[in-house]
Amino acid sequence: MSDTPSTPSVPPSRPSEPSPPSTQSAPSEPSSPPSTQSAPSETSAPPRQSEAADSPGPSPQAAAAAPAATMSYREQHSRATQPQRYQPWPPPPGAPRQPPGPPKWLTDVRPEPPAGIRPATFGAALATALLSALLLGEGLGPNLLVVAVPAALAAYFAARAAGRRLRPWTLVWAAGGLALLAIPALRDAGWPTFLAVSSALALGSLALHGNRTWAGILVGSLGIFGSLGSGPAWAWRGLRERAEVSRGRWAPMVRTTLVAVVLLIVFGALFASADAAFADLLGGLTPDVSVADGPWRTFLFALGLLGALAAARTAAAPMRWDRLEIRPGRARGRSEWALPLVVLNLLFAAFIAVQLAVLFGGYDKVLSATGLTYAQYARQGFWQLLWATLLVLLVIALALRWAPRGGARDRTLVRSVLGTLCVLTLVVVASALRRMDLYVDAYGLTRLRVSVAAVELWLGVVIVLIMAAGVLGSRLLPRAVAASAAVAVLAFGLVSPDGLVAEQNVARFHDTRKLDVHYFQDLSADAVPALDTLPEPQRSCALVGIAGRLDGGDEPWYATSLGAVRAREILAERPLDVDEAQCRELGTYGTGRGLYDEY
Known part of the structure; x- marks a missing residue:
C-alpha cells in the first residue's frame, strides 16, 4: 500500500x-x-x-x-x-454552491401534501363567499354565525377527505368557537364582540390543527393565517385536475344552477310586484344590493372565499406545531433553585399579614397613617397587585424550566415551593378584587374597571389550574388554560358589560343620588334596560346619546343584535322627553371630566 x-x-x-x-x-x-x-x-x-x-x-x-x-x-x-x-x-473547485435547505423546525412541522379539493368542499367555500358578500356588508349580528356554518362544513369535508378523525377536543374547540360567534347576535357593544370574534377565530384554528402542547396552542391559535396563500393555490390545482378527468359533468351543473337562479329572480320579481305584503317579506329576508356597493361586495366575496379555502386547506393538511421542540433549561441545584422562591414566599406572606391586619383593624388607622383617601388607597393597590399576579405566572414558568429533576425528592420540593407561591398568589388576587370593589363603591363602575377585574379573576383561575396540574399532571394544562380563556370571553359577553355598568351605577344613584349622566352617552344599547329605570330628567338625559345612534337607520334582521332590538322596543314604548337646559345642568353636554373618569 x-x-x-x-x-x-x-x-x-x-x-x-x-x-x-x-x-x-x-x-x-x-x-x-x-x-x-x-x-x-x-x-x-x-x-x-x-x-x-x-x-x-x-x-x-x-x-x-x-x-x-x-x-x-x-x-x-x-x-x-x-x-x-x-x-x-x-x-x-469552482463548482456553484448549493443553496441551504429549510431549517430543521420547519421540516419537522411541515405536513404531507394534501389531496385535491373535493366538490363538496369547494361548494361549501363558495357558499361562504356568497353569504359574506350578501350579509357582512350590512353590519354585525347573526350574520357572522350564518357565514361561519358553511365555512365549518368546508373544513369538515376536507378533513374527511384527508382521512382525519373527529376527536373530542376538536369538538370542544369548534363548539366553543360557534358559541362565541353568538355574542354579536346577543350584544350590541363593540368591545365584547371584538373579543368574542377574535377568540372564535383562535378556537377555530385550534380545532383545525388539533394541538396539545404549549407551542402548539400558542402558534396553532394563529396557524390558519399560514394557509391564506396556499389555500387558493390548493383549490385551483384540485379543480383543474378534476376538470380534466370529468369535463362533461361540470357543464350540466352550471346550466342547472343558472336556470334556477334566473327562475328565482324572474318569478320573485313578479310576485313582489303583485303583492305588497310578499314584497315586504321578501325585502326583509333578502339583502338590499346596489351597484354602488359592487366593490365592497366583491371584496367581501373574496374575503369569504379566501377564509373558507384557508380553513379547508388547514383541515386537509395542518402544520404539526406540536413537533416544535422546546428544550428544558439546565436543572439547578436544590438550594440554588429554592432559595429565591422561599424568599419570595416570605415576602408574599408578610404582605398578606398586613392585609389581614388592615381588614380586621379597620381602614381609618391605615388612612390616617398613610395620608391617603379611601378611594386613593383602593386605587393605588389594585394595579400593583394585578402586575404582581402577572409576574407570578412568569416566575412559575421560569422556575419550572430550571427546576431540579433528580428524583422524587426534587419533585416534592418543586411542588411544595411552587404550591405555596400559588396559594399566596390567590390571596393576593382576592385582595386586588377587594380593592376594586372599594373603588367602585367610591366612584362607580366603568368599562375599564369591569374589564381589569375580569382579567384579574381569570388570572386567579389560571393559578388554580396550575395547582391542579401539580397534583394531577400537566398534560392537559395548555388546553385547559386555552379553554378557560375562551370560557372567560364567552361569560364576559353574556354578562353584558355595558348593561352591568348601567345597573351598578343606577343602583348607586338610588343610594347616593350621584350620577354622571355624561358617561352614559358612549354606552351601547345593552345599557338601555337599566337606564330606563331612572327617574326623569335623568332617564332622558342618560339615553339621549344611545337613542340618537339607534335612530341612525333600520338594520336588517341578520345585522341586528338582540340588545338593539330590545332597546328600540323600550324607546318606542316610552319616548324621551329631553330638556337641553336640564341635561346641560346634569352634565350630558359637558366637556369636562365626569364622576367616572378617574381611570
Missing part, C-alpha cells in the same frame, strides 16, 4: 474481514479486494484532490492501522465488520 494516497476515481469498497494475527508481529490491516485504488478506512474522511496531489504523508489506511496493534482480535473483527460510513466527495 502506497504512502501517498492517489485520487480515487470510483467509490471505495468495503474492507473484508481481517485475518487472525500472528504471534510475531502486530495484527495486519484488513485486506481489501484486488483493485487499483486504495480503500479509505471508516474512521477517516475521503482525501481532497488538492491534498492528494500536494500533501505527502501516511495514507488514511496506514493511519487506521496504527492503533490496530493494541486491539484484540475480537475488537479488530468487530471494527472491520461494522457498516462503513462514507462521506460524499466534495465538489470540484
